[in-house]
Each structure stands twice: as structure tokens, then as C-alpha cells.
Amino acid sequence: MANSELARAYPQHVAELVRRSTIALERGGFDHLVVPSGTMHYQVFDDREYPYAVNPQFKAWAPLTRNPGSWLVFTPGNKPKLVYLQPFDYWHVVPQTPSGYWVDEFEIVIIRDPQDALEHLPADPGRCAILGEAASALGDYLPDNPAAVVNYLEYHRAFKTDYEIAMMRGATRIAVGAHLAAEEAFRAGASEFDIHMAYCIAARQDANELPYHNIVALNEHSAVLHYTELATTPPAQIRSFLIDAGASFGGYASDITRTYAADQNGEFQALIDAVDVAQKQMCDEVRAGFDYRELHLGAHLKLAGVLKDFGLIDMSPESALETGVSNAFFPHGIGHGIGLQVHDVAGFAESDAGGVIPRPYGQTFLRSTRTLEPGMVMTIEPGIYIIDMLLDAVRRGDHGRSINWERVAEFRPFGGIRIEDDVVCTDGDPINLTRDEFTAQG
Structure with a gap:
């Protein structure tokens, strides 16, 4: 910068x-x-x-x-x-x-x-x-x-100045270069620890300088949302890779997640591609006047549509959201504000005098409920995961027959998918800091 x-x-x-x-x-x-x-x-x-x-x-x-x-x-x-x-x-x-x-x-x-x-x-x-x-x-x-x-x-603080956007571009530039190095290490068969080290070397930042602990997960580990164990030896067969990692620049953070399939012509890659299409649609909704809660609920509908298209559920997206089935596959919020902190403050603030805007019913882990306004920078991070403890609860409940358990078993070895970008709300089209930088460095 x-x-x-x-x-x-x-x-x-x-x-x-x-x-x-x-x-x-x-x-x-x-x-x-x-x-x-x-x-x-x-x-x-x-x-x-x-x-x-x-x-x-x-x-x-x-x-x-x-x-x-x-x-x-x-x-x-x-x-x-x-x-x-x-x-x-x-x-x-x-x-x-x-x-x-x-x-x-x-x-x-x-x-x-x-x-x-x-x-x-x-x-x-x-x-x-x-x-x-x-x-x-x-x-x-x-x-x-x-x-x-x-x-x-x-x-x-939710409304970033031009200086702050420039600082966040700097953090994004560093992180994207490191993400590319991490993918290269993954393709070469490296362990989680070695991928993490490749990331830090490319970013020129150690674990204490990064804005949060890197999530570097191979195969089933991708189903642990905050997986930070970093196995030092690679699995016998590497099937998938999820990395959630950012960088720091002058006190500001970036927060980026990508998911990769070892077999780029297989069905898991096709599922990644479908989530990627849905994620880009969600990023386009980061517009002034749009309620972030509605963006989150809309993400559930889009992801439930992907689940249905891939034969993982046998119910409408609307029913999946209403019954909580979609929560079993997508159990976290669509994102959060970002800036001086990775999870920036006042995500629930009703006004600058205080007060709280509640989360939608049943959406416990959503980190922001504000209406989007120009200057806000939000992460958009939808995901689909095979998390047995959540799916087992559905199996024991009233909607177990709405899930195709054979398809769940087929995708379980891959863990999960998450794709995350940092997006600026403007008076017009949103600015996707992450995608812009991947294009610039691609």
C-alpha cells in the first residue's frame, strides 16, 4: 500500500x-x-x-x-x-x-x-x-x-473512512498472497502444519502478528469450524482443504476463507463450485438499506437449494429453514463486521446511544443484525459441513427422513466447505476486497 x-x-x-x-x-x-x-x-x-x-x-x-x-x-x-x-x-x-x-x-x-x-x-x-x-x-x-x-x-466505527478501506486493502493484499502459497502447499501434499508455515512465510507474519489463529484443515477436519490443531503429518489420502486465514496491516485485519478439492473434476469440487456461486450472490446483496438478518436467512435458503440439488436433503429450502434442518449443515452466522478487530464491535447496536437488535429466531450465532449502510465492511462466509453431532440430532428428530444419509456418508470424508470474502457496502455496487485482490494476483 x-x-x-x-x-x-x-x-x-x-x-x-x-x-x-x-x-x-x-x-x-x-x-x-x-x-x-x-x-x-x-x-x-x-x-x-x-x-x-x-x-x-x-x-x-x-x-x-x-x-x-x-x-x-x-x-x-x-x-x-x-x-x-x-x-x-x-x-x-x-x-x-x-x-x-x-x-x-x-x-x-x-x-x-x-x-x-x-x-x-x-x-x-x-x-x-x-x-x-x-x-x-x-x-x-x-x-x-x-x-x-x-x-x-x-x-x-462500523463506518470506515477511506483511510481504513485502504488499510484493509493492504491486509487483503498480504492475505491473498499467502492464501495462494497455502493452496500450492496443499497441492504438493503438505501437512496442515507445513501449509500453515507456508502461509506465514508468504505473509511475512508469525502467529502472533496474524489477526487470528489460522484454520488449516484437511479432509474431515474441515467440519470443525475453528479447527486449529495443525497436524504435522499429512493424511494417507488428501481429499480436501479448508483454510480460514487473514493478515494484519497497520492494525487492520482481513479475514478470508477458501476450500479446495484434491480432485478438481470430482463431485466435491462441484459442490464447492455451487457454494461459490451462491456466495457471490450473497456478496452482491451487501447494499445500503439491506437488513443483514435477511441476508443471513437468504443464505440459508440458497444453501438449502444447493443441498437439495446435490441430493443431501429431500425438502424445500423454505422447509429446511423453518424446521432447522439447514442449521445442521450451516450452523454459524453469514458473517460479521471487520476492521480494527476481526469480529468488529457493535454488530447488534440499535443506535449510537445503545440498545440491541435481536437475532432472528433460531439463529444463535449470527454476529450482526444491523441494516447495511455505506462504509460498512462485512464478511460473507456461507458454509456446508458434515458435522455428525448436529446431523445426529436431526436423525433422532422429526425430520430425519428428509436427509439422504447415504449422500451424507459420501461427503463426510471431505469435512466441509466455507468461502469467505470481505465486502464493502457503498452507495452503489458493493466492493469485494477479497475477489478484487485474487483477480489482481491471479
Whole structure:
């Protein structure tokens, strides 16, 4: 991602954060926004550190992800202040002095000791909305996360600025290149562990830098939705491969899933192709004014149609949805918001003042219920799986005869299928970040 593009978009991004934060502070009755970057945590009864995770409220302002002990201060009418910890430390690599396209938007103060931040925070902690974890407390600056402020900021974080879309393109570019390397390793007969390593090498990111644990699943393992075991030896016969893996770029995430068949002329490949066609139709529904709940329910109908076409069920798509049979094959939500976090916040928010929009009846795992609006970025990730514990419940119930168990047995060795893209809602046609990048690198 060219720095010139980011340099053009970044001032507008900060201006938008200033606008939102000013309103949020007014809502909460505060004078200052204070955001710690986060702290290091240690494992219990040990001196080993957990991987550091930056406060999302902090990295929303600047592309800083490795700076524990720093602080962001915003007071309406003043330039945002970055209190940047650059410690004297010969045990670890010290963060570099801030530089690049983003620094001109801040008053930057360098400190050498975490306690020195107190000199640069507002005089009265009681007039501050302090957003962060309790472990980041410093003196009387105790993170309190006032609901009025957090609700407003998180609700509006769904609407990405041009800068954020550019950052997500950067994360997508890295991930797609790594996905192509992973498919190549799969075709060469590699184990799950070796495919994972090929992915990390291509992405130039280790497991702690990736936005989530890679799901790298061969054969039946693809039926475990969050499979992260990474077998070190390949199975005797490799039939299928599902990879759900993203990348990070300046604090932003991508989230991409692809499924492959070893036999590209077989029936499982045909099933993948059918899900792919349905998935692209769902991506085209990411349009302003469309209820994400309806998109999810429509996904059930489309996937049930695929199940019927391939002889896995003997009932209408409408009946499969109504009876819950489709849930046994597609037991998760159609997707979620994405941005600073893989599962971005406020997916159920009724308004920027709070409140919850409920999920559709029976759809327990849907992660967003909002109506789509321009600027939102959503994942679209339909799937069809052979998960015995779910299908066995159908077998024991009233609709067991509506499933062709011989066909289920034929597809069981392949595990499952999931295809996932990151899609931007606009005033017109959606922008599929994932497909665009696969085309560019293909």
C-alpha cells in the first residue's frame, strides 16, 4: 500500500475521529478522551509474557500496534496528543521514534518511563473518559469506559473512512498472497502444519502478528469450524482443504476463507463450485438499506437449494429453514463486521446511544443484525459441513427422513466447505476486497 495514498486519506480519517470523539464526549459529559495503548500481561505463576494486544480504541487513531505504555489524549479544540513510550531497555527492541505519513496529525511527546505519562495527561482525571483495560491504570487514571462514550464510538466505527478501506486493502493484499502459497502447499501434499508455515512465510507474519489463529484443515477436519490443531503429518489420502486465514496491516485485519478439492473434476469440487456461486450472490446483496438478518436467512435458503440439488436433503429450502434442518449443515452466522478487530464491535447496536437488535429466531450465532449502510465492511462466509453431532440430532428428530444419509456418508470424508470474502457496502455496487485482490494476483 503506497504511503502517498495513505498520506492523502489519513488527515480526513483523523478529522472524522475528532468529530466523533467530540460528540461522544458531549454525550458522556466529559472534557477529555484518554486512551491507553495497553499493557503487557504475564502468565500465572510464571514470568512469561502473553503476546501483547493493542487497545483497539488506541490503534483507531494511529497505526501503532507494538507500543504498550503509550497514551492518546484528545481534548476538543486541541490537536490530539500522543504520549509515546520509548523506554531505556536493553532486554528488548525499543520502539522507533515516530515517523511517517501520520505523525503531523499529533502533538507527540516522548517518555522514557511509563510513569512519566502522568505529566502529560489532563489535570483532572474525573473530567476524562478513559477507554481501556483495568490493567492500564496509571495513578488516578483508571479506565472507566463510560457507556455513553463507548456506545457512540463503537457504533460509528462500523463506518470506515477511506483511510481504513485502504488499510484493509493492504491486509487483503498480504492475505491473498499467502492464501495462494497455502493452496500450492496443499497441492504438493503438505501437512496442515507445513501449509500453515507456508502461509506465514508468504505473509511475512508469525502467529502472533496474524489477526487470528489460522484454520488449516484437511479432509474431515474441515467440519470443525475453528479447527486449529495443525497436524504435522499429512493424511494417507488428501481429499480436501479448508483454510480460514487473514493478515494484519497497520492494525487492520482481513479475514478470508477458501476450500479446495484434491480432485478438481470430482463431485466435491462441484459442490464447492455451487457454494461459490451462491456466495457471490450473497456478496452482491451487501447494499445500503439491506437488513443483514435477511441476508443471513437468504443464505440459508440458497444453501438449502444447493443441498437439495446435490441430493443431501429431500425438502424445500423454505422447509429446511423453518424446521432447522439447514442449521445442521450451516450452523454459524453469514458473517460479521471487520476492521480494527476481526469480529468488529457493535454488530447488534440499535443506535449510537445503545440498545440491541435481536437475532432472528433460531439463529444463535449470527454476529450482526444491523441494516447495511455505506462504509460498512462485512464478511460473507456461507458454509456446508458434515458435522455428525448436529446431523445426529436431526436423525433422532422429526425430520430425519428428509436427509439422504447415504449422500451424507459420501461427503463426510471431505469435512466441509466455507468461502469467505470481505465486502464493502457503498452507495452503489458493493466492493469485494477479497475477489478484487485474487483477480489482481491471479
